[in-house]
Amino acid sequence: MRIEENYIKHGYFWLPENEDIKIPGILSISDGGRAELEIIGSFGGKNDFNYDDMNLKRIIGLVEDDGLIILNKCCYIQKYISLNENITKSKISSDQVFAGLESIDNEDITFNQFSFSVDCLDEWVNESAFKINHEFENNTININYNLPDKKCFALDHGMKLDINFCYSSPQIPAIKEAKITQRTFFTLKSEEPCKIDLFISLAHKISHLISFAIGETVSIKNVSARKYIENNESIQSYPQETKIFYRSTTYTKNIPKCLTWDMLFNFDNIKDNAEAVLNKWINAYENLSPTLFLYFSTKNNSINTINSKFLALAQALETYHRRISDEKLMPDDIYESLLLEIVNNCPEQHKDWLYGRLKYGNEITLSKRLKKIIEPFKKYFGNNVQRQNLLKKIVDTRNFLTHYDKSLIDKSAKGKELWILYFNMEIILHLNFLHIIGFTDENIEDIVKNCKVIKSKFESIENLSR
16 A cells, blocks of 8 residues: 555554563554564563564554554564673564554454545546636635535445545645645445455455556555444444555555546546446456456556566456356367267376366367457457457467467567557457446447547557557
8 A cells, every 4th residue: 555654653562462561662654555563672572582483463552643553464574582681673564554443342353434545536536626716807816615525335245335525724824825635535334344354355446446447556545444333322433543554465656647538437437327337346356356366467567578468468368258258169068978988998098198188178269269358349450350360469479478389489479569469458358347347339439439548559559560
C-alpha cells in the first residue's frame, strides 16, 4: 500500500502472553507498507538463545499519538543477545499493523467497516462539487462547494460498498490562499464483523478494477476500519478509526498520472449499472483469478522483459478460455474409451509413459482457443487472412519461447513483431474483460473508436508494422 508520509512512532511493546515485560522501541512504516520494529534486546530476554523459530504471531504496543497498537504476522529480521552488559537491538518485521485500537477483545481482529482509497480514484469518479463564479466588474470570485452524496451499492456476498467524499476546510485566517481539497474513498460495510483478510481481499479486487479501467497500476492508500458496538439504543461506530498498514502486492513506487478522458472507462460510463459491473468483476475472481493475476503481472512491473510479458498474456488467454469453456475435441467418454484401447495395445513397459502423454490429448489446441476468444471481436483485427496470421504467429512464438523448438525459430516473433503481438493480445483481453463486466457490443465498439487507451495500442501496432 502507498504510505504518503513515513510513519515513525516511539513506544513500549510486549507479547500478549507476557504483558509484564514491556520493551521500549521504535516502529517505522515506510512507503509500500513495510513495517519494522526496533527494540532493545529481544522479547525473550538475556537467555533467549532460540534462533530456530524467529516468528512472532503478535506484538502489542503503546505508542505516541495513536495509543494502543497491534503488529500481526511478525518475524525477527535481526536478533541480538548480549553476553555481557552491552545494549543490543533487535529488528522485527510485521505484515499488518493496526494503530489506534480501542481495546483488544479476542485473538481475531474483526471490523464492520473498511475504508480505503486508491491512486487516481478522484479522477476516475470525476465528481466535481465546486461552482466557481467570476464577477470581473466587482473583482470578485465566488467559490461554492457542496459535499457530493455518497454512492451506495449492494455486493452479492452480503457486503455493501459506498463511494464516499470528504473535504478539508481552508485555514483561518486565509490571507494569501483559501484551499478546499476533496478526497474520494471507498467504504466496505458488513453487518457481521469480518476478519481483516476478507476486507483486504475485496479491496484489492476493487483496486484492480480501477487499474483495468484507467490502464495503470494503482496502489491502495489511506486504509482505516471501524467496528460497531451495541448499546441499548442502537448500533454505533467506534468514535475513533483504526488505521491499518500492510504490504500489498499491487504497490508501485511511481504514482500514476491519469486524465478522465484517457481511461478505458470511468465511473460516468457505468453509473447506470455500476452495481452490476462491480459484482460481475468481483465474482469473476472465483473463476478467472489465474487469468487476472497473469494480466496484472504484466502491468505492475513484476514482469519486465517483453518475452516474459508475451508468455504471461499467452498463458492468460489460454487459461481464460479453459475457465469459460469446457470444449473438448470429442466427448469425454468416447475419448476415454479410445485412450484405454490405445494404451491396452501398447507394450506393458511403455503403458504408463503412453498414458501420461495422451492423458490430456482431448484438450483443444491454443490456436483453436484463441480463435474462439477473438470471434466476438474479430472485426477489429483485420480480415480473415490477417487474423489467421496473427493467431498462428502467437502460437508459434509461444511454442518457441516455451519449448525452444529450433524448427520454430524463424517462425516466431522477435523485436518489433513481438511488441505487435503483445499489444494485440492486450486488446483481446481488454475486450473480453469488458464483455464479462457487462459492456454491450455497442459499448465496446464505442470504446474501440473513441478510447485513447485502445486507440493508442492500435496506432502502435500500425506504426510498428511499417
